[in-house]
Amino acid sequence: MNKLISSLALMAFSAGAFAADAVAQTEKQATNWHAIIMFCIFVALTMGITYWAASRTKSTADFYTAGGGITGFQNGLAIAGDYMSAATLLGLTAMTYTQGYDGYIYMMAFFAGWPIILFLMAERLRNLGRFTFSDITAYRLDQGKVRTMAAVSSLTVVCFYLIAQMVGAGQLIKLLFGLEYNVAIFAVGILMMVYVTFGGMVATTWVQIIKACMLLAGGTLVMLLAMSQFGFSYTTLIEKATSVHKLGDKLMYPGSLLKDPVTAISLGLGLMFGTAGLPHILMRFFTVTDAKEARKSVLYASGFVAYFFNVIFLMGLSAIIIVGQNPDFFEGGEIGKKLIGGGNMVAMHLAKAVGGNMLLGFLAAVAFATILAVVSGLALAGASAISHDLYARVIMKGRASEATEIRVSKIATICLGAVAIVLGILFEKQNIAFMVGLAFGVAAAANFPVLILSMYWKGLTTRGALMGGYGGLISAVLFVLFSKSVWVDVLGNAAPLFPYTQPALFAMPIAFFMAWLFSKTDSSVAAQAEIAAFEDQYVRAQTGYGAAAASNH
Amino acid sequence: MSSAMYERMRANPKFQELVARRGRFAWTLAIIVLTMFYGFVMVVAFNPTALGQPVSEGSRVTVGVALELGMFIFFWVLTAVYVKRANTEFDALNQEIVREAWKEEK
Numbered sequence: 219m220n221k222l223i224s225s226l227a228l229m230a231f232s233a234g235a236f237a238a239d240a241v242a243q244t245e246k247q248a249t250n251w252h253a254i255i256m257f258c259i260f261v262a263l264t265m266g267i268t269y270w271a272a273s274r275t276k277s278t279a280d281f282y283t284a285g286g287g288i289t290g291f292q293n294g295l296a297i298a299g300d301y302m303s304a305a306t307l308l309g310l311t312a313m314t315y316t317q318g319y320d321g322y323i324y325m326m327a328f329f330a331g332w333p334i335i336l337f338l339m340a341e342r343l344r345n346l347g348r349f350t351f352s353d354i355t356a357y358r359l360d361q362g363k364v365r366t367m368a369a370v371s372s373l374t375v376v377c378f379y380l381i382a383q384m385v386g387a388g389q390l391i392k393l394l395f396g397l398e399y400n401v402a403i404f405a406v407g408i409l410m411m412v413y414v415t416f417g418g419m420v421a422t423t424w425v426q427i428i429k430a431c432m433l434l435a436g437g438t439l440v441m442l443l444a445m446s447q448f449g450f451s452y453t454t455l456i457e458k459a460t461s462v463h464k465l466g467d468k469l470m471y472p473g474s475l476l477k478d479p480v481t482a483i484s485l486g487l488g489l490m491f492g493t494a495g496l497p498h499i500l501m502r503f504f505t506v507t508d509a510k511e512a513r514k515s516v517l518y519a520s521g522f523v524a525y526f527f528n529v530i531f532l533m534g535l536s537a538i539i540i541v542g543q544n545p546d547f548f549e550g551g552e553i554g555k556k557l558i559g560g561g562n563m564v565a566m567h568l569a570k571a572v573g574g575n576m577l578l579g580f581l582a583a584v585a586f587a588t589i590l591a592v593v594s595g596l597a598l599a600g601a602s603a604i605s606h607d608l609y610a611r612v613i614m615k616g617r618a619s620e621a622t623e624i625r626v627s628k629i630a631t632i633c634l635g636a637v638a639i640v641l642g643i644l645f646e647k648q649n650i651a652f653m654v655g656l657a658f659g660v661a662a663a664a665n666f667p668v669l670i671l672s673m674y675w676k677g678l679t680t681r682g683a684l685m686g687g688y689g690g691l692i693s694a695v696l697f698v699l700f701s702k703s704v705w706v707d708v709l710g711n712a713a714p715l716f717p718y719t720q721p722a723l724f725a726m727p728i729a730f731f732m733a734w735l736f737s738k739t740d741s742s743v744a745a746q747a748e749i750a751a752f753e754d755q756y757v758r759a760q761t762g763y764g765a766a767a768a769s770n771h
Numbered sequence: 772m773s774s775a776m777y778e779r780m781r782a783n784p785k786f787q788e789l790v791a792r793r794g795r796f797a798w799t800l801a802i803i804v805l806t807m808f809y810g811f812v813m814v815v816a817f818n819p820t821a822l823g824q825p826v827s828e829g830s831r832v833t834v835g836v837a838l839e840l841g842m843f844i845f846f847w848v849l850t851a852v853y854v855k856r857a858n859t860e861f862d863a864l865n866q867e868i869v870r871e872a873w874k875e876e877k
Contacts, residue, residue, distance in 0.1 A: 248816050319822070319835055323815055326839050330808040333846050337797040337804075338851060456831040470833045472815045473822030479816040510862060513854045520850055523844045757777040760790055763869050764776075 249396035252579025257395070260428070260587050261409065267424045271417035273319050278620045281418035281627060282349040283504040288423055290511035293583035294518025296423045299326075299430030300595050301493075301519065302526055304390065304588040308431065311565040315542070318459075318469035321534055325527035330492035332520035336513060339494060342673045343503040344512035345762040346755065349498040349606045350599075352664065355672045355687075358751035360680040360744070362612050367474070367687040371664035372497040374601035374691065377641075379655040380593065380634070384642030387589040393559050394582040395567065399646060403446050405625075407639035414601065414635075415628045419505060419761040422594045429584070429591040434526060436577075436584045440565070441529045443572035459538040469538075481720055488722030492658035495665030498599035537568045544571060584766045597634050604630040648708070656698045663690035665727035668684050671733055673759060676752040677735045679745040686733025693728045697721035724740020779872040785856065789864045801847050807842060 252253070279285050288296070304326075308337075312434075314321030346354045352368035384403055391402035413421045448454040453745060456470065463469045506512050545551045548680045549558055555564055570578040605627030610618040618626075668687045671678045698704055700715035758764045780786050814821060823833030 319833070322836065326808070326811070326842060330804065330846065333794070333804045333850050333853075334801055336850050337801040341857070453831040470836065472819035472835065479813070482811070482812050482816045482848055488810065510858050513857055517850050517854045521847055524847050527838070528843065531877065753781065754774055754777040755782050757786070760775055760786070761780060761791075761865050763780065763872075 239637040250394060250579060250582060252575050252583035253395050253580075255761075256579050256583035257428065257586050260432070260583055264413065264421070264425045264428065264767050267428075268413050268417035268421040271420035271424065272438065274420055275416075276624050277735055278349070278627075279608070280420065281624050282598075282606065283501070284419040286505060286507055288505040288511075290506055290514025291518050292423065292427055293502060293511065295430045296498065296505075296514055297519035298522035298526075299426035299433070299588075299591055300499055300502065301523055302305070302433055302480065302588075304428065304585040305386065305528075307437065307530065307585065307588070308390075308565050309617065310530045310569070311534045311537065312561045314531055315537045315564045316561065317472060317473050318463065318465060318535070318538075320473045322527075322531050323472060325690035326530065327486055327489050329527060330486075331493045332516060332523065334490060335494050336520070339514045339670070339761070340503060340516050341509040344423045344506065345765045346673065346757050347500075347504050349501075349504060351497060351669055352603070352607045355668050355683060356611075357672065358748050358755050359672070359678070359683055362509045362615075363680055364458070364683050364687075365607040367684050368665070368668070369453075369603040369612075371660060371687060371691045372603040372607075373600055373693075374496060374555040375439055375495075375636075375657050375661050376596050376603070377637070378653045378660070379596055380600075380638045381547050381595050381641045381645055382653040382657065383589060383596070384638050385645050385648070387593070388642055388668065389587060390562075390589070393563070393639075394585060400643060401439045403639055403642040404592055405595060407635045407642070408538035409590055410597055411632055411635035413590075413594045414597050414631045418766040419598060419710075422591075422598050423505060425594055426591045427586075429587045430522065431534050432584045432587060434522065434578075436569075436581050437526060437529045437533065440569050440572060440581065441536075442503050442575065443577075444540055444568060446531060446570070447540065448536070455532075455535055455539075459535050461540050462543055468479075474748070481718055484718060484720035484723035487726060488552050488658050488720050489664050489723065491666045491726065492662035497603065497656075497661075497665070498595040500665075500669075501548055501595075501599050501602065506766070516759065533565060533568060537564045540571045541567045547571070597631055597638070600634045601627045601630040604634075623746055628720070656695065659694040659721040659725060660691055662722045663694040663729050664688075665690075667726060667729040667733060671730070675737075677737050678733060679740040679742075679748050680742045680746065681742075682733045682737025685736040686729045689732035690725055690729030694721045694725040697725055776872050776876065779875050780804050781876060783868050783871060785871070789868065789874060793857065793861045797853065800853055804849065805844055807845075811838070813844065866872050 230351075274285075275281050277285070278631045288686075310321055310325060313324060343351070344355055349371070350368075352365045352372070355368050356364040388399045391397050391405075392399050395402070397405075413425055417424075435704045445455070450493065460467050460469050462499065465473075495553065502515070503512050506515055541547050541557075541564055543553065545553050547558055547563075548555045557567065559566070566578060566581060569581040605623055609615065609626045610623045664687050667690055668683050671686070672683065697716050697718075698721055702714040702718050703719050703723070704718075705711050705714045822833065822838070824834050826832050826834055826837050
């Protein structure tokens with residue numbers, strides 16, 4: 219049970235990723251035609267949009283940030299789409315189904331980072347950044363070194379995240395659609411390459427928006443149909459759920475999930491600040507016109523996320539009665555045995571129970587669309603780190619033409635797609651639950667500290683940024699490597715070298731401390747100039763004067 | 772982007788006012804959210820049974836669920852409050868600062 223919880227926890231923890239652990243070794247199901255037809259409609263629609271977007275994607279600004287012309291509302295939906303993955307829908311419903319109130323606590327932890335991002339980061343991000351978050355960290359520091367560091371940690375995050383997504387996608391699609399694992403991996407990889415290479419950020423954003431609407435509509439419909447069975451009464455629902463659930467009244471008490479305060483705080487930190495360090499989420503702040511729209515995006519995004527989490531909570535609770543008391547959904551037709559398809563199928567079974575095969579097909583198509591959209595956002599973020607940071611700024615030192623930069627980013631996208639397919643196949647049978655934790659740990663420890671210091675602390679120098687960034691990256695990777703989830707579960711050692719599974723509480727202070735120490739002791743001439751340059755950066759961060767404007771369309 | 776423009780903006784007392792007012796507002800809200808969230812995490816870690824109690828005798832709504840639903844709504848209202856004030860009051864001040872710096876340029 220603990221193992222299930224920790225894998226679910228990791229899954230929930232990932233703002234868009236998958237721990238395939240819990241869905242691993244799934245049985246291939248009968249081909250689900252409803253789902254396949256609905257998914258094909260989604261693909262046809264998004265391909266049409268990609269075709270339209272391709273004609274509007276000419277400059278690098280179009281490719282990376284949709285020309286900065288996305289409105290706050292559209293971007294809010296897209297951010298919500300990036301944040302509410304298939305893992306959110308399936309993992310959190312399953313968690314509420316088995317653990318009750320614990321699932322709700324997790325959702326709160328997921329949500330609480332957004333107000334902080336708004337208050338402390340959103341306007342500075344938009345005012346200073348252009349295409350990637352390295353634009354901000356490298357603003358007054360050494361372009362070559364700092365961008366290389368930021369690109370390395372961005373790509374690390376993107377790769378771990380991609381592996382988790384691809385393996386999760388393959389397992390899930392095998393289960394939902396009855397397709398072969400490899401077919402599913404190729405389908406996801408190739409569709410993603412098409413969206414990103416042809417449509418750039420415009421297509422990626424619209425895929426994300428459509429998917430977010432489908433997810434919100436699908437979830438709401440299932441929730442309403444389920445609640446109608448209880449006369450829309452929360453009291454009736456809870457009475458029935460606590461009377462049949464094996465936890466009884468304990469269902470609505472906090473369970474074993476956050477017992478240990480160190481893990482609880484570390485997880486809270488990792489969730490909150492990992493989100494604020496994910497390259498594909500940060501990139502979304504550059505797609506809007508100005509700081510005003512950037513703020514509105516967070517307002518809409520957090521509204522949708524908060525709403526959807528409450529929908530999921532009700533779905534999970536209703537499933538306790540509707541799915542948990544129906545022998546049809548259990549292996550061998552016996553209540554209390556293993557659920558058909560594994561624990562993550564709760565949301566799908568609920569859809570089938572309340573809305574038949576049509577609704578099941580719709581929700582399955584939504585889950586597939588979700589994976590595709592998240593993978594596309596990741597690929598675009600990874601490709602821009604390669605083409606904008608490494609190629610255009612580090613290798614060509616800003617002398618690359620827009621046309622070649624776009625060409626490089628398209629090649630990078632195709633390479634990342636190929637890498638994702640290969641890794642997806644290689645890791646099929648592996649326990650990849652830790653990858654998501656690693657992606658978040660690296661984002662929180664390598665990207666976030668340097669990013670926030672470069673915006674808030676005058677004294678940051680190139681040397682400090684490099685030591686902080688690499689220090690956070692290496693310590694986060696090592697803490698995860700030596701923790702139970704890799705050292706024991708994957709490498710088969712007897713005991714973990716590091717007692718906690720969540721690295722953020724330990725790796726983040728290391729990054730901050732190293733950035734501080736090596737900046738303070740840096741007395742070079744370059745460092746003086748970098749500190750002096752903060753004043754102008756500060757005025758721009760505050761007023762937005764000089765910030766990249768939206769291109770005209 | 773001319774450094775002279777930035778210099779003039781920084782010298783404008785309105786800039787200091789904007790930075791001080793917006794900064795104070797943003798940090799106040801951030802501290803409210805952080806305190807409530809980590810306070811809640813501490814209750815979960817150290818006194819979980821308190822969260823399982825019904826809000827009133829015989830009710831099926833527990834303290835934990837009510838508290839959390841309240842936090843979801845309250846945090847979102849805080850974001851709305853910040854966006855409202857930043858997009859009207861602070862942005863107006865911001866535009867004045869930029870406009871005045873432009874005027875001096877001519």
